Amino acid sequence: MQHDKRPNAGPRRQAPERAGSTPASAAPKPRRLKHSDRRTALLQAAKELSVEQNVTIPSLDAIIKRAGGSRRSIYTEFGGKEGLRDALLAEISGEILPALHEGIDRNMDLRAALTHFARRLVCVLMSEHGIGMSRLIMQDSLTSPSRARTFYAKGPGKGMKLLADILEAARGRGEIAVRDCASAAGCFTGMVRGNLYLERALRIRPPLSEAEIEAHIGAAVDIFLEGVKPR
Amino acid sequence: MQHDKRPNAGPRRQAPERAGSTPASAAPKPRRLKHSDRRTALLQAAKELSVEQNVTIPSLDAIIKRAGGSRRSIYTEFGGKEGLRDALLAEISGEILPALHEGIDRNMDLRAALTHFARRLVCVLMSEHGIGMSRLIMQDSLTSPSRARTFYAKGPGKGMKLLADILEAARGRGEIAVRDCASAAGCFTGMVRGNLYLERALRIRPPLSEAEIEAHIGAAVDIFLEGVKPR
DNA sequence: CTTTTATGGTACTGCCAAGTACCATTTCCG
DNA sequence: CGGAAATGGTACTTGGCAGTACCATAAAAG
Numbered sequence: 001m002q003h004d005k006r007p008n009a010g011p012r013r014q015a016p017e018r019a020g021s022t023p024a025s026a027a028p029k030p031r032r033l034k035h036s037d038r039r040t041a042l043l044q045a046a047k048e049l050s051v052e053q054n055v056t057i058p059s060l061d062a063i064i065k066r067a068g069g070s071r072r073s074i075y076t077e078f079g080g081k082e083g084l085r086d087a088l089l090a091e092i093s094g095e096i097l098p099a100l101h102e103g104i105d106r107n108m109d110l111r112a113a114l115t116h117f118a119r120r121l122v123c124v125l126m127s128e129h130g131i132g133m134s135r136l137i138m139q140d141s142l143t144s145p146s147r148a149r150t151f152y153a154k155g156p157g158k159g160m161k162l163l164a165d166i167l168e169a170a171r172g173r174g175e176i177a178v179r180d181c182a183s184a185a186g187c188f189t190g191m192v193r194g195n196l197y198l199e200r201a202l203r204i205r206p207p208l209s210e211a212e213i214e215a216h217i218g219a220a221v222d223i224f225l226e227g228v229k230p231r
Numbered sequence: 232m233q234h235d236k237r238p239n240a241g242p243r244r245q246a247p248e249r250a251g252s253t254p255a256s257a258a259p260k261p262r263r264l265k266h267s268d269r270r271t272a273l274l275q276a277a278k279e280l281s282v283e284q285n286v287t288i289p290s291l292d293a294i295i296k297r298a299g300g301s302r303r304s305i306y307t308e309f310g311g312k313e314g315l316r317d318a319l320l321a322e323i324s325g326e327i328l329p330a331l332h333e334g335i336d337r338n339m340d341l342r343a344a345l346t347h348f349a350r351r352l353v354c355v356l357m358s359e360h361g362i363g364m365s366r367l368i369m370q371d372s373l374t375s376p377s378r379a380r381t382f383y384a385k386g387p388g389k390g391m392k393l394l395a396d397i398l399e400a401a402r403g404r405g406e407i408a409v410r411d412c413a414s415a416a417g418c419f420t421g422m423v424r425g426n427l428y429l430e431r432a433l434r435i436r437p438p439l440s441e442a443e444i445e446a447h448i449g450a451a452v453d454i455f456l457e458g459v460k461p462r
Numbered sequence: 463c464t465t466t467t468a469t470g471g472t473a474c475t476g477c478c479a480a481g482t483a484c485c486a487t488t489t490c491c492g
Numbered sequence: 493c494g495g496a497a498a499t500g501g502t503a504c505t506t507g508g509c510a511g512t513a514c515c516a517t518a519a520a521a522g
Contacts, residue, residue, distance in 0.1 A: 034489095038499085054373055059479055070500045071481075081480070135369060141433045142285055142366075148433040156429055180450070186426035187451055193424070195417035198387055202372045202379040219411070220418055227458030265519095269469085290509055301470045302511075312510065 033069065039077050041067040046088045051132030056139060060084075085140060089147055092133050097155040099124055101162055106169045110176070111225060113166050118192040118217035121159070125193065126200050126208055134201065160185050167228075177230035184228060191220045264300065270308050272298040277319045282363030287370060291315075316371060320378055323364050328386040330355055332393055337400045341407070342456060344397050349423040349448035352390070356424065357431050357439055365432065391416050408461035415459060422451045 033041065045067035049058035060071060060081065078084040100120050104113055124130045141148035163185040170176045178184040194216065199205040208216075264272065276298035280289035291305060291312065309315040331351050335344055355361045372379035394416040401407045409415040427447065430436040439447075 033499085035498090056370065056373060060481085061479070068500085070502080072483095072499070072501090075481075076499090135373075138366060138369060138432060139287065142287060145434050149435065152429070152433050152435050156426070157435075160426055178450075178454075183425075183447065183450055184454070187422045187454055190425035191418045191422040194414075194421035195387070195391055198383075201369060202383050203376050204380065204383050204388075216414065219409075219414055223409075223415070223418055223458030224454065225458075226460070226462075227454035227456075229457070231457075264469085266468090291511090292509070299470080301472080303469070303471090306511075307469090 035077075038067075038069050038073050042069065042073060042077065042084070043087060043091045046084060047092060050088065050136055051092060051129055054128075054132055054135070056135070082144070085144075086147060089137065089140065089151060092136070093151055093154050096124055096129060096133065097158075100155065100159050104162065104166070106162075106166045108166075110166070110170045111221060114188065114221050114224065115217060117159075117163060117166075118188075118220060119213070121189065121192050122196070122208070122213050122217060125197060126213075128207075131201050156189075160189065163188065174230065176225075176228040178228050188220070188224050191224060192217060194220065266308075269298075269300050269304050273300065273304060273308065273315070274318060274322050277315060278323060281319065281367055282323060282360055285359075285363055285366070287366070313375070316375075317378065320368065320371065320382060323367070324382055324385050327355055327360055327364065328389075331386065331390050335393065335397070337393075337397045339397075341397070341401045342452060345419065345452050345455065346448060348390075348394060348397075349419075349451060350444070352420065352423050353427070353439070353444050353448060356428060357444075359438075362432050387420075391420065394419065405461065407456075407459040409459050419451070419455050422455060423448060425451065 042063060045063045046058060049055045049062055049066065055062070060074060063074070063084075064071060074080070074084055078087055102120065104116055104120075106113075108116070125134070137148060137151050160182070164182045167176065167178065167181040167184055171178065171181060176184075196205075196208065196216065200207070273294060276294045277289055280286045280293055280297065286293070291302060294305070294315075295302060305311070305315055309318055333351065335347055335351075337344075339347070356365070368379060368382050391413070395413045398407065398409065398412040398415055402409065402412060407415075425447065427436075427439065431438070
């Protein structure tokens with residue numbers, strides 16, 4: 001063992017081929033990246049590993065191998081693994097959570113708004129990306145409650161508030177009759193998730209087809225609207 | 232380093248206090264456990280660590296420290312870590328999943344059956360135990376899809392089937408009008424989970440009070456029954 | 463009481479990953 | 493062009509954990 005037994009001695013690798021002053025004719029040599037580019041590359045690699053490839057917690061080695069650069073980059077840029085995961089979650093959140101609320105405002109026709117909302121939710125949540133993200137945040141919520149809070153506020157919490165506002169407006173117009181719009185919003189989003197999310201997360205069922213999605217959200221909207229109709 | 236440098240030499244610990252023939256007067260000496268008792272103790276320790284203390288993946292050392300016994304016990308009993316996790320999931324499933332379906336049959340009054348079902352679901356799923364179990368299976372589903380399948384079949388899948396049967400019976404009596412009872416069952420369970428499960432899992436909200444639970448499932452049952460009523 | 467068997471305890475090995483140090487090289491700036 | 497600062501690459505250290513080996517002891521068998 002003991003590898004080498006030279007604690008702080010000279011170079012371990014003596015200048016690998018230094019042919020003069022860097023051959024400018026050798027074209028495809030990947031240039032060194034700038035600060036911001038390196039940050040982007042690292043986050044991209046971490047995202048691919050953790051979300052798209054469903055790796056629970058990617059190792060720094062794996063991230064570096066994919067992104068290039070060195071461990072030093074991670075420490076100067078993010079301050080360590082925890083910092084990287086903070087940045088990673090922020091990145092993912094910022095990327096896919098806004099898609100939840102796109103193109104919805106509280107003046108739309110209620111059925112149209114609910115259908116639109118449901119479609120967004122299903123597409124985001126049931127995708128590989130969405131499931132990976134859920135797994136990520138479920139894990140992190142153990143070690144870093146603040147991270148979970150931030151995530152919730154930016155995504156699900158915001159969506160719930162938006163939906164509650166929509167319901168509130170509809171109630172103001174007399175289209176629905178519910179006691180608590182926030183509670184009703186929770187019921188609706190839950191119904192949209194239904195049992196499908198669990199089945200997807202546990203890999204019980206393959207990705208949903210367009211037709212399946214439309215059938216499901218159509219049924220959910222029908223039940224909900226009929227259920228909250230004034231009588 | 233190198234600790235000792237005696238690969239296969241004599242004893243590392245020379246007979247710690249052997250006072251004659253074991254003093255029978257020293258009372259609280261924990262006796263050695265039998266096979267089945269050891270198994271139980273190991274599973275119990277693993278359960279406490281993984282579910283109740285929310286440790287994602289307890290180490291064998293941690294399990295041993297809590298349960299007593301030796302690493303050897305785990306290998307002779309479960310064949311290794313994976314075997315232990317198999318047994319752990321089976322143990323937990325067998326313990327809390329039956330509570331999901333207790334005291335429900337398809338001849339009950341529909342509202343009563345739904346309310347009962349919802350109450351069971353909320354109590355099981357929102358408890359610390361339930362959340363810990365969810366986390367466990369979500370993790371394992373990555374490395375062992377078959378484990379996830381087994382779990383689903385014993386718990387959520389069974390519940391869904393039961394609920395679908397109940398709805399089918401009600402439809403036969405003309406109490407409700409839905410196209411697909413299985414889909415409607417998914418909608419109902421989703422509505423019961425609502426947004427509460429996510430809030431609980433991410434520790435956004437403290438455990439629910441009895442009143443909150445009753446209010447929530449009351450609202451969900453009302454919306455659902457009204458939504459599927461024949462018209 | 464003696465022999466056999468199985469269990470408890472612990473040391474040890476090997477592996478993997480986080481974090482640190484350092485050199486070589488590249489880029490930036492005067 | 494020439495030096496300073498930053499970056500890429502790699503080795504190294506440390507720590508945790510799964511898995512294995514082995515001894516001593518407790519229970520069981522004779």
